[in-house]
Amino acid sequence: MANSVEEIQKSKKTYLLVFGALLIGTIVTVLVATVEALDIGEHGFDKWDAILGMLIATTKATLVGLIFMHLNHEKKAIYWIFISALVLCASMFAILFLAKYSPIFDSYFYL
């Protein structure tokens, strides 16, 4: 972690760079979703738009985590906490596959 004056001054520059990157990322997200010429995949929203949108968002989130939240300077302990949370979070999404591959055959769901 930055503790000396020079280090902090230096990291302030990094913060501004990340700020710029986040702004650009946001604008790109909006442009690929709204400008027809930049639309990937089929016309309008489809899975490719979802994948691209999530890729940009994940990149932005990683930047925030690494630089703003100082994860790039931290020791192991935090990584253990955070990664286990992410694993559990991913398992939340995995529950969706249960619905996909083991559907409930009940007339209620076909109304």
Added chain:
Amino acid sequence: MEIPYIVNARKDTGLFNAKIAIWLFLASEVMLFGGFFSAYVFMRLGADYPWPERTLPVLPGLINTFVLIGSSVTVVFAWAALKLRNWRQFQIYMWITVICALIFMVLKGVEYNVKFHHQAVRLKDYTVLEGHLAYIDGTKIEKNRIKLELNPGSTITYNNLRVHDAWVEEILAEAKAAGATLKLAAEVKGAEGFSDADTIYFAKDADLTVELLDKFEKAHIKARNHNQKIRTQALRDAWKVAEKQNPNKSNWEYSDKVSIDQEAIKSKLLTDIPAATFVADKSFQISFKPRDVKEGPEQSKLRDDTVINAKLLPSPMDFHYLDAIDFQYLVMKAEKKGIKPEVAIENSWLLKNDPFAREAWAWHQANVDELKKRLIKDYGLDEKGNPNREPTHKELYRIGWKEFAKYGEETHKIKLSVTDKLKEEFMGPNYKARNPDEKESNSHDSHEEVAHGDSHDRVTFPHLSVPREQIGFASKFTPSWNTYYAIYFTITGLHGLHVVGGAIVLAYYLFFGRRMYEENPEWLCNRVEVGGLFWHFVDLIWIFVFPILYLM
């Protein structure tokens, strides 16, 4: 006792106490929001209706993204300023952060407010209409009530346990205004105490009052409790008798022989009064919100189980401004049945009954044809001769307010200033400016319908009266409208609460941190870092919320 690692980090983990605490908390937050995002995916994949794609206004969401990212930078700068022991700079950056949080919440509030006042209705044929209900003289009068007419002999039957007093009073007020009264249909005998002498009588023709219904309720509960005791005792006695008659047997073997002598206990029971019926002597009308009543042509039922035997009057839902026509749901249902979309749309109630909708739809069809041609021209055909790019369902089957606005601009030469148009991006359509020739509403006589725009009137958003029998489901744009709005309000609402919570903590350091700064600046520095970590997390969540809810 000195608590270790409050100010200085432990060497091996590199963490001070608060930091490990906030990271554990953030880990639980990741799972919380992860669960909701997972719910979003689940609902979207399983939706049995056309998912509202890219339906939220992008500009306010985009500004909010900038605001949150900006505040993330300022909060980390505030921390850096503290590290450098520059209180003044810390104050400035923290102020900007708190103001950013405020801007975010204001924009969010505007967005929510617009939804809470925007009406949607799904017709029986699955056409979806959106707009605003009647406004009169600037004050809003929703002409969206179920009207019932009571005639001499019409009855109202109350469930004495579930009477909602406010509705009784409403009905009484209407009756009084019409000079009518509601009288008890038949004599009612109830118990005040437990001996016969305590039995109280409510004579036939007693006037309906809240107090009378209250007495009924008390007498009913008393009788019910009393009767319950008598019946329980009788059942116990019956079991004892059966036990003696069937020695050496388990109770399940003789359970079918246990029975109560109903005749014997009859004299001990008190009369309960579960319901009371009142009769009207003159005609009068009453009205209720649609959510409060399940209406029928001859008999309607209120939510408190009050049964009203009265004639249902025409109770249309009046859109003062209709601002979207959506056939996506209708087309989805039609395709399931194997009906061509065009045929289903032509036969919809709306196109058959509303000339304005027909004109707008014809205009829309011409636009769609042009779009199809342009897409073929720009992106060509594949080897089978099919277009590479085709219009989306939304483009094909929905006329949103922006298209209505374009229609008005093209056909009626309605022009709006740039600032008005910018305002529309936040607040939704500007009905006044886009309906310049609209006649003043008939504010003095609410029975007279607002005049339908003549053909030479410049109307962008028309009036539309939807008959009650055509309405399948109606709601404001709230969680009850569909699962998209349910998950939208859940995720953004929870995120908004985090913004408020984080801003309060950061504002606390800003306003009450001075003393700690003078005593132990490094400790305050740690606190700001931890508050900042939470703030970055809130920003991180929004980075996902914005594309998922606004752009997908």
